[in-house]
Amino acid sequence: MNLGTTIIKGRRSVRSYRDTEIPEEAIRDALECARQAPTAMNAQPWLIGVIREKETLARIAALTDHGKFIGDARICFAIFGEKKAVYYLEDCSCATMNLILGLWAYGVGSCWVAGDKKPYAGAVRELLGVPESHTLVSLVPAGFPAEMAAPQKKDMRSISFSERFVPR
Numbered sequence: 001m002n003l004g005t006t007i008i009k010g011r012r013s014v015r016s017y018r019d020t021e022i023p024e025e026a027i028r029d030a031l032e033c034a035r036q037a038p039t040a041m042n043a044q045p046w047l048i049g050v051i052r053e054k055e056t057l058a059r060i061a062a063l064t065d066h067g068k069f070i071g072d073a074r075i076c077f078a079i080f081g082e083k084k085a086v087y088y089l090e091d092c093s094c095a096t097m098n099l100i101l102g103l104w105a106y107g108v109g110s111c112w113v114a115g116d117k118k119p120y121a122g123a124v125r126e127l128l129g130v131p132e133s134h135t136l137v138s139l140v141p142a143g144f145p146a147e148m149a150a151p152q153k154k155d156m157r158s159i160s161f162s163e164r165f166v167p168r
């Protein structure tokens with residue numbers, strides 16, 4: 001048993017939230033986890049919006065296709081990448097995952113909602129007043145879980161190989 005890997009393995013996407021306040025310490029610490037994520041050439045090409053206002057949460061939710069539950073979340077993080085950084089998508093994905101795991105370490109559930117490649121990315125950026133130099137990579141609504149599903153994962157044998165891949 002290892003606490004770190006138990007937290008990582010126990011995470012699942014949470015799309016239904018209790019109306020319980022999230023401690024500021026958890027929010028700050030999770031943001032700190034995001035800030036510590038690795039980036040190509042240490043560019044740290046991100047800007048992370050922290051949205052708590054109900055009306056803004058509802059407006060973001062309405063813009064998305066598969067993120068309507070953002071409107072029921074206590075908080076939503078919006079991760080933007082600086083387009084001039086070649087690896088902004090990978091960098092901001094690392095930050096998003098660190099943020100999600102940081103929240104989960106406090107028992108706060110969240111769900112990655114797509115931003116990059118989505119037609120609403122520009123509208124979310126404009127709504128939050130973020131300059132055109134940045135583009136939306138992900139939205140992370142969060143709250144203490146009301147419900148949690150546990151989607152099946154592929155088995156280890158089908159997703160890994162040792163030394164050299166041998167087709168089955």
Ligand SMILES: Cc1cc2nc3c(=O)[nH]c(=O)nc-3n(C[C@H](O)[C@H](O)[C@H](O)COP(=O)(O)O)c2cc1C
Nearest residue numbers: 011012013014015066067111112113114149150151
């Ligand atoms: C890049 C990315 C985009 C995603 N976009 C959405 C989304 O728009 N809406 C949603 O409900 N879940 C979204 N998810 C969450 C996935 O559906 C979820 O991770 C997957 O079903 C596996 O479940 P788990 O996270 O509980 O392990 C996204 C996840 C990733 C990594």
